[in-house]
Amino acid sequence: TDGDAAVIARRDTPYGRIVIAGTGDNIHNEDCAALYDLGGNDVCFNNQAGSIPAAVPTAILVDFDGNDSYESTDPLTQGSGNFGVGILRDLAGDDTYIGIREVQGTAFAGIGLLLDEAGNDTYRAIDTAQGVAFFGTGILGDRSGNDRYEAHQAAQGVGSTGGIGILSDLAGNDTYYCKGGQQTGYDTRGHYEGWSQGMGFGLRPYASGGIGILYDGAGADRYEAGTFAQGGGYYYAFGILADDGDADDSYLGTRYAQGFGVHQAVGAFVEAGGNDTYRTRHCVAQGLAWDESVGLFLDEAGNDRYDGGEGFSLGAVSHNGLCFFLDRAGDDIYT
Numbered sequence: 001t002d003g004d005a006a007v008i009a010r011r012d013t014p015y016g017r018i019v020i021a022g023t024g025d026n027i028h029n030e031d032c033a034a035l036y037d038l039g040g041n042d043v044c045f046n047n048q049a050g051s052i053p054a055a056v057p058t059a060i061l062v063d064f065d066g067n068d069s070y071e072s073t074d075p076l077t078q079g080s081g082n083f084g085v086g087i088l089r090d091l092a093g094d095d096t097y098i099g100i101r102e103v104q105g106t107a108f109a110g111i112g113l114l115l116d117e118a119g120n121d122t123y124r125a126i127d128t129a130q131g132v133a134f135f136g137t138g139i140l141g142d143r144s145g146n147d148r149y150e151a152h153q154a155a156q157g158v159g160s161t162g163g164i165g166i167l168s169d170l171a172g173n174d175t176y177y178c179k180g181g182q183q184t185g186y187d188t189r190g191h192y193e194g195w196s197q198g199m200g201f202g203l204r205p206y207a208s209g210g211i212g213i214l215y216d217g218a219g220a221d222r223y224e225a226g227t228f229a230q231g232g233g234y235y236y237a238f239g240i241l242a243d244d245g246d247a248d249d250s251y252l253g254t255r256y257a258q259g260f261g262v263h264q265a266v267g268a269f270v271e272a273g274g275n276d277t278y279r280t281r282h283c284v285a286q287g288l289a290w291d292e293s294v295g296l297f298l299d300e301a302g303n304d305r306y307d308g309g310e311g312f313s314l315g316a317v318s319h320n321g322l323c324f325f326l327d328r329a330g331d332d333i334y335t
Helices: none
Strands: 009-013 016-021 032-037 058-063 070-073 085-090 096-098 099-101 106-108 111-115 120-122 127-129 132-134 137-144 148-151 153-155 163-169 175-178 195-196 199-201 210-215 222-225 227-229 232-233 238-243 248-256 260-262 266-271 277-285 287-289 294-299 315-319 322-327
Touching: 009 210, 099 106, 106 163, 148 153, 148 222, 199 227, 248 260, 287 322, 315 322
Parallel strands: 016 032, 032 058, 058 085, 070 096, 085 111, 096 120, 099 127, 106 132, 111 137, 120 148, 127 153, 137 163, 148 175, 153 195, 163 210, 175 222, 195 227, 199 232, 210 238, 222 248, 227 248, 232 260, 238 266, 248 277, 260 287, 266 294, 287 315, 294 322
Antiparallel strands: 009 016, 106 111, 106 137, 132 137, 132 163, 199 210, 199 238, 232 238, 232 266, 260 266, 260 294, 287 294
16 A cells, blocks of 8 residues: 555545545545544645534544644534544644634534644634533643644633533643733723633523633743633633643733632632743732632742732632632742
8 A cells, every 4th residue: 555645545434434644745625534644744624523413423533743734714623522522633743723713622512632742833713712612521632842822712721601621731831822802891991801721601690601721731831811811710610720830931811810710600720830920911810709709829839920910919809709829939029
């Protein structure tokens, strides 16, 4: 068999097409239930391990090598479960994932998983991406490399009604960005919505929220987001941002950021070490609870700098809330 051939083997089944592609630089356009690409710098325009209701209940894509590009204009692709199961696993290479919404480890009444094993990767989308779930489980896992995560709203470890959304990055100097989609509901000039980066939220007052988790294992990381982001819960939900490394990290929120609970919810923020910087574009950050909620902010070590903005920050509570703010070590500065 010619290993460089675009298609080495193909079989049609009642549950979708199965394709084994060669080591050349392939372009994949046809939707598959299972696609195994043996190598090459490939470009994917197909369903990219996104399940398709009534046609492909389970979709799998495994790419063994190469600097690949996954580009999608369709929702619920790139390792997403749409009333089914979608699993995308890329074993090597500096890869790029580009989509509009509901991509990159997203689930709607299903299970979605995107696992990238190695390389300096880039993830880009508009909203509802990068480990997000409604009525299911959506996971984006990146094992290594200096990676960049970009979106504008509701992304990067978000769980809404009936969902568990997880973004886990185990190593590398990573950048997380989520804002710029629309002006915040507070109508504050220059402020954007976020709802991201370890955020669980419900649809107040109609439906309870889910669980959102953002975990980063190591590296000097940078986080930037709009309102409601970076370890928060909103309306019967739970969200957490945990950075487990000892490098110097930077966090920039807007309003409601970095360990907060709002409206009968729980939010947590945990930093393991390093000389970290915490900032907000407004206020209401770095540990707070509002309206029968619980907030936790924990920094384990390092000479840190806190800028809580105009107020209601650094362990603030109101309306029967409970908040714990703990900085366990280091020569810190509070503004």
